[in-house]
Amino acid sequence: xxxxxxxxxxxxxxxxxxxxxxxxxxxxxxxxxxxxxxxxxxxxxxxxxxxxxxxxxxxxxxxxxxxxxxxxxxxxxxxxxxxxxxxxxxxxxxxxxxxxxxxxxxxxxxxxxxxxxxxxxxxxxxxxxxxxxxxxxxxxxxxxxxxxxxxxxxxxxxxxxxxxxxxxxxxxxxxxxxxxxxxxxxxxxxxxxxxxxxxxxxxxxxxxxxxxxxxxxxxxxxxxxxxxxxxxxxxxxxxxxxxxxxxxxxxxxxxxxxxxxxxxxxxxxxxxxxxxxxxxxxxxxxxxxxxxxxxxxxxxxxxxxxxxxxxxxxxxxxxxxxxxxxxxxxxxxxxxxxxxxxxxxxxxxxxxxxxxxxxxxxxxxxxxxxxxxxxxxxxxxxxxxxxxxxxxxxxxxxxxxxxxxxxxxxxxxxxxxxxxxxxxxxxxxxxxxxxxxxxxxxxxxxxxxxxxxxxxxxxxxxxxxxxxxxxxxxxxxxxxxxxxxxxxxxxxxxxxxxxxxxxxxxxxxxxxxxxxxxxxxxxxxxxxxxxxxxxxxxxxxxxxxxxxxxxxxxxxxxxxxxxxxxxxxxxxxxxxxxxxxxxxxxxxxxxxxxxxxxxxxxxxxxxxxxxxxxxxxxxxxxxxxxxxxxxxxxxxxxxxxxxxxxxxxxxxxxxxxxxxxxxxxxxxxxxxxxxxxxxxxxxxxxxxxxxxxxxxxxxxxxxxxxxxxxxxxxxxxxxxxxxxxxxxxxxxxxxxxxxxxxxxxxxxxxxxxxxxxxxxxxxxxxxxxxxxxx
Amino acid sequence: xxxxxxxxxxxxxxxxxxxxxxxxxxxxxxxxxxxxxxxxxxxxxxxxxxxxxxxxxxxxxxxxxxxxxxxxxxxxxxxxxxxxxxxxxxxxxxxxxxxxxxxxxxxxxxxxxxxxxxxxxxxxxxxxxxxxxxxxxxxxxxxxxxxxxxxxxx
Numbered sequence: 001x002x003x004x005x006x007x008x009x010x011x012x013x014x015x016x017x018x019x020x021x022x023x024x025x026x027x028x029x030x031x032x033x034x035x036x037x038x039x040x041x042x043x044x045x046x047x048x049x050x051x052x053x054x055x056x057x058x059x060x061x062x063x064x065x066x067x068x069x070x071x072x073x074x075x076x077x078x079x080x081x082x083x084x085x086x087x088x089x090x091x092x093x094x095x096x097x098x099x100x101x102x103x104x105x106x107x108x109x110x111x112x113x114x115x116x117x118x119x120x121x122x123x124x125x126x127x128x129x130x131x132x133x134x135x136x137x138x139x140x141x142x143x144x145x146x147x148x149x150x151x152x153x154x155x156x157x158x159x160x161x162x163x164x165x166x167x168x169x170x171x172x173x174x175x176x177x178x179x180x181x182x183x184x185x186x187x188x189x190x191x192x193x194x195x196x197x198x199x200x201x202x203x204x205x206x207x208x209x210x211x212x213x214x215x216x217x218x219x220x221x222x223x224x225x226x227x228x229x230x231x232x233x234x235x236x237x238x239x240x241x242x243x244x245x246x247x248x249x250x251x252x253x254x255x256x257x258x259x260x261x262x263x264x265x266x267x268x269x270x271x272x273x274x275x276x277x278x279x280x281x282x283x284x285x286x287x288x289x290x291x292x293x294x295x296x297x298x299x300x301x302x303x304x305x306x307x308x309x310x311x312x313x314x315x316x317x318x319x320x321x322x323x324x325x326x327x328x329x330x331x332x333x334x335x336x337x338x339x340x341x342x343x344x345x346x347x348x349x350x351x352x353x354x355x356x357x358x359x360x361x362x363x364x365x366x367x368x369x370x371x372x373x374x375x376x377x378x379x380x381x382x383x384x385x386x387x388x389x390x391x392x393x394x395x396x397x398x399x400x401x402x403x404x405x406x407x408x409x410x411x412x413x414x415x416x417x418x419x420x421x422x423x424x425x426x427x428x429x430x431x432x433x434x435x436x437x438x439x440x441x442x443x444x445x446x447x448x449x450x451x452x453x454x455x456x457x458x459x460x461x462x463x464x465x466x467x468x469x470x471x472x473x474x475x476x477x478x479x480x481x482x483x484x485x486x487x488x489x490x491x492x493x494x495x496x497x498x499x500x501x502x503x504x505x506x507x508x509x510x511x512x513x514x515x516x517x518x519x520x521x522x523x524x525x526x527x528x529x530x531x532x533x534x535x536x537x538x539x540x541x542x543x544x545x546x547x548x549x550x551x552x553x554x555x556x557x558x559x560x561x562x563x564x565x566x567x568x569x570x571x572x573x574x575x576x577x578x579x580x581x582x583x584x585x586x587x588x589x590x591x592x593x594x595x596x597x598x599x600x601x602x603x604x605x606x607x608x609x610x611x612x613x614x615x616x617x618x619x620x621x622x623x624x625x626x627x628x629x630x631x632x633x634x635x636x637x638x639x640x641x642x643x644x645x646x647x648x649x650x651x652x653x654x655x656x657x658x659x660x661x662x663x664x665x666x667x668x669x670x671x672x673x674x675x676x677x678x679x680x681x682x683x684x685x686x687x688x689x690x691x692x693x694x695x696x697x698x699x700x701x702x703x704x705x706x707x708x709x710x711x712x713x714x715x716x717x718x719x720x721x722x723x724x725x726x727x728x729x730x731x732x733x734x735x736x737x738x739x740x741x742x743x744x745x746x747x748x749x750x751x752x753x754x755x756x757x758x759x760x761x762x763x764x765x766x767x768x769x770x771x772x773x774x
Numbered sequence: 775x776x777x778x779x780x781x782x783x784x785x786x787x788x789x790x791x792x793x794x795x796x797x798x799x800x801x802x803x804x805x806x807x808x809x810x811x812x813x814x815x816x817x818x819x820x821x822x823x824x825x826x827x828x829x830x831x832x833x834x835x836x837x838x839x840x841x842x843x844x845x846x847x848x849x850x851x852x853x854x855x856x857x858x859x860x861x862x863x864x865x866x867x868x869x870x871x872x873x874x875x876x877x878x879x880x881x882x883x884x885x886x887x888x889x890x891x892x893x894x895x896x897x898x899x900x901x902x903x904x905x906x907x908x909x910x911x912x913x914x915x916x917x918x919x920x921x922x923x924x925x926x927x928x
Contacts, residue, residue: 021868024876025860027811027851031877034810190911192815192823192877241813241877242911274816484875484912658871665914666874693820693909701905704915 010564012497012721015658018489019508020239020482029239032196032209033271040198041070043260043270044118045253046108046125047280048100051349051686052134052147055098058108059126066124068117071263074108078259079227084316085217085249086454091150092315094225094255100129101149101314102351103686104280106252111260111268136686138288138311138346147349149314155347157312158320162341162614164331164399170303170338174294177303178375181290183752184363186311186681187674188283189356190698193241195281196271197253199261206262207234210254213247213481214521217455219513221250226258237511243483244671245355246282248523249317275691282354283681285322286311289367295375299386306330306364308343313352319345321453322353326360328609328618331400332445333368334390339399341614349686355523357667358732361446362675366753369442369736373743382426383441383740384417392445392624394714401615403605404622406724408650408712409443412626415648415710416441420628430745432632437643439630440740442733448623448652448716448724450526452608460603460620462530463517466495466538468546468595470588472566472581473505479519480531482510485727486659487527491535493656494720498539499546500563501580517598525725528655529621530601532720537599545595549583605718621716623724625649627668629737633745635764638757640677640742645669645707645734652716652724660726661709667730668707674698676735677754780844784809785853793840800824800835803850811851811880815909822908825881825888826850832888834907851880854887863887863925870921874912882908886922895926 023029060072075097082090096107108125112118133147140146141155149155171177191211199208206228212218215235223230240247253270260268272280287310294303308326312319327341358365376386394407416422425439450460465477476495482488488508496503509515519531543563550568551558554576562571569577584595609616630644647664654660678697682689690696715722735753743749748763777792784807793802800817803809803826812835815823819837826835827849854861860868863886873879882905889896889904896904901922910918 015871017868018871018873020876021873022860022864024873024879025864025867025883026855027880029876030810031813033814034804036805036808036810190909192821192875192909192911193813194815239876241815242875244911274818274821484877486874662871662874662913662917665916666910666912667914669914669916670911692818693816694818698909698911700907700909701902701915701918704902704919707914707916 009497011493011503012655013657016489016493016503016656018486018659019492020488024239031193031241032198032211032238033193035198035209035269037267040267040269041111041113041264042115042118043109043111043257043268044122045106045256045270046122046127048103048105048107050100050129050131051103052132052149053100053129054132055096055100055107056128056130060108063110063121063124066117066121068113069110069121070266071111071260072108072121072125073259073263079225081225083221083225083250085221086321089316089320094252102349104351105314106256109256109260111264134349134686136348136350136683138309138348141346141348142344149347149349152347157316157345157347160324160327160343162327165338167303167305167338167340171294174303175297176375176378177292177294178371178378179292180371180751182367184287184289184366185753186283186286186353187679188278188281188681189242189244189246191242191244191246194272194274194277195251195253196269197257198267198269199257200267201261201265205232205234206258207236208254208258209236209238211240211247212237213243213483213523214249215481215511215513216479216518217521218250218254222255222258225250225255226262235513237481240483244357245359245523248355248521278691278696279688280351282317284356285319285353285360287326287363289364291367291371293371293375299376299379299381299389301334301336301390303338304330304336305340310343310345311350312345312347313350314347315352317352318355319353322355322360326364328400328614329361329364329445330368332398332402335392335396335398337399350683351688357671358728361444361732362735365442365444365732366736366739369733370739370749370751373440373740374749384413384422387413387441387443401617402619402622403617406621406652406714406716407624408714409624409626411712412624412648412650413443415712416626416628416646419708419710420630420646422628425630426744434634434636436633436635436745437630438633438741438743438745439628440737440744441626441628442736442740443626444624444729444732446623446729446732447524447619449529449620449719450524450603451618452606455520457608459520460526460530460606462519462534462601463598464531464534464538465517465598466542466596468542468584470581470585472501472579472584474499474501475509476506476535477509477516478531478535479517480510480527481522483522485663486656487522487531489659490528490656491531494532494535495539498536499543501566505566525623525727525729528723528725529719530603532655532723533601534599536720537601538597539599541597541599542595545587545597546580546583549587549591550578553578553583553586620718621652621724623650623726623729625729625733627733627737629741631738631741631745633742633760635746638761638764640755640760642673642703642705642738644705647707648710648712649726649729650712650714651726652719653713653722654711655721655723657711663727664709664730665707668734669704670699672731672734673703675731675753676738677756680754778841780840782843783847785850795841797840798836799838799840799843802840803835809850809852813877813880815877822885823878823881825884825908827884827888830891832885851883854883863890866921866924870917870924872913872917872921878908878910882918890922890925896922
């Protein structure tokens, strides 16, 4: 990677309109759910009505005989292979063959000429079940005698124990110890586009348009599931109506659509209805968290003891990694020297979760950051001060072996405290008639460069290809995925900057396994760092190729040349110049060397943590942030109105400031507020009861308060032009900041999310009784 | 099932068809006419992604029967641009960073246009009220408010 210092950027760091914005505004961007071709069949999935049952028989004959039905498949039409994107954790099947384990588990599928026919066909499939006893609470599932869901003793998918330092000694040395129980419920992504999949099969090649964050990974999983070589599968990403982690790895819908297309040799599309989406999608793993912290007199946390019980649901997916990430954050945030962590991942007959923005970090941060305010209260310390004392510092190492390099957490605390007028607001009277106002703060740490969680021991690379056309325009092929988060735009900005051309001269090709180079996918807030570095690597090579030709044409030394606005000129003599297109065309036509190059990023700084000890530097760079929330609590109704938010994030360098700012606004206002105050999937005996936006409330425009954003640019030494990730950090501390603000306002803690009006009212009343005896 | 004859003006063009009486307007637009700019986010009138303008009023097209639109004028997102060029409001959304995944965008634009057509200089409270039925999970709404505020129709 080039170590040149840039004095002045033309594109990076400026607000640029996103490259795919116009298509979306015009309504011409075609999402998977928009795809329609002549002869396309509609696919539908038959799902189990029971949370736990043996499949006795599935009779598809009547469905097959119905006019307009082109295919009906069951497990018998599959390779009956268990799968999981994480190797060693295989437990699910595309179509279940012997047992169903959650309400909604897939057992059969049809493809028919239209939706009505497909729905009728589903109703004609006779599936006979023998219901089995089911269990829905992880603590109950662990008990002796609980129904056995898989062949896991006591339904425990994994039990993890970690110790960094000596936690008992840490508590002995503590001046104050606080403990509490916290609960983070299942909350769901609510992508605005319900999941859909479209596949065609011609000759021996499968083409599939899927909702995926991992096109290359999906291709590999599909290859194993349907048993055809990867080169015979093309995975395409259409513009996607939301992901946030829900679309990592293969979903049964993808393989089912593929199988139906292969069986019928006709195009097939499957799309969830919204209620199906609520009932069967992945969601944030719910966690019961027992947290105990010990601090010294000055507020420094020196011991943390965490126990987590995570509901793994019916099948393995990401639970072990999410739970592990939550545990690792207990050691990372504030680099506590003595940390014990115990986690139980337990099967139940509920729908199973998956990755969701933050990946276990919002859950644990809620517990850690609210407990810290409790501690501050006991010590009579300002919550901003206690965070100043504890803040991670640059060039430090955590007890778990994480090497913090660039770190702007202290600056984040300072900025949000200053800009929110923290000191005065903490001192002000809280009461306004029936309302109480309060202000609260929370910090976070997260990986800013990806981690080696997936696909193998060392799989956090990225690659990019640049082809320069003879007119000086560029095709930029990236393995990184555009999910709406702005990846294509950021990659184009980096390439344009390095090549010295205009942003509008770049076409980004992404989401296409046929043409783009490999990349493990969009997750872990990694793409700006990993793909950005790959793009710069390719751009450096292309720049060199161009300058080689130019130096020859212009009879100048390469070191004396610069490229700006598509002109290659001699530094200090801008009138001596040629167009980039002149150099490209000359090379292509007269020298037999097209201007093109591949760039690869190799992550040589991070490792997978040791499976036994949990020790290891798991990220090449870490992102930090502080958020301050101001709330108004109506003490008659318990309703919390969020008034304002101040967010300071250490992003290394904001390559695409507009993109990064809107990520933060969305993370706080479209998700964080919902996670804190509104959202919870209500399960009853394994059934998701709230399957509509009426019953599962997410923030609307009416909830959007002001938000002031500040970037701290610590210029990470390994990030592309110093950049680190921010996608997940955007919402990691939000719920804790709101909960802390509520405490400031009304003096009560609600340790279970969401902090709904009735929960808060009960807490206020209980607190009043405790205080006043009535 | 007896079919019903309908005549609807869609984006300025007269469209005639014979449809099943239970045909929903959104399906007519998307499936019969290929106007997929109008998105189906829920099908039950709760997310606003399917917003179109029916005789000047923003409606959830998933809650309107095609037959109900008989003799009326429908404006969809495809009717905003002229000769392939984005209209001012569409461009404002792009320029203000009001678009991320884009799935809520066309519905937001139609609700915004319906508001601006009747109230050319809405305040923030009026903007929030008009768009309260349009959900966005990516963006946090602030840029949409800014984009609308930037429109001053003379």
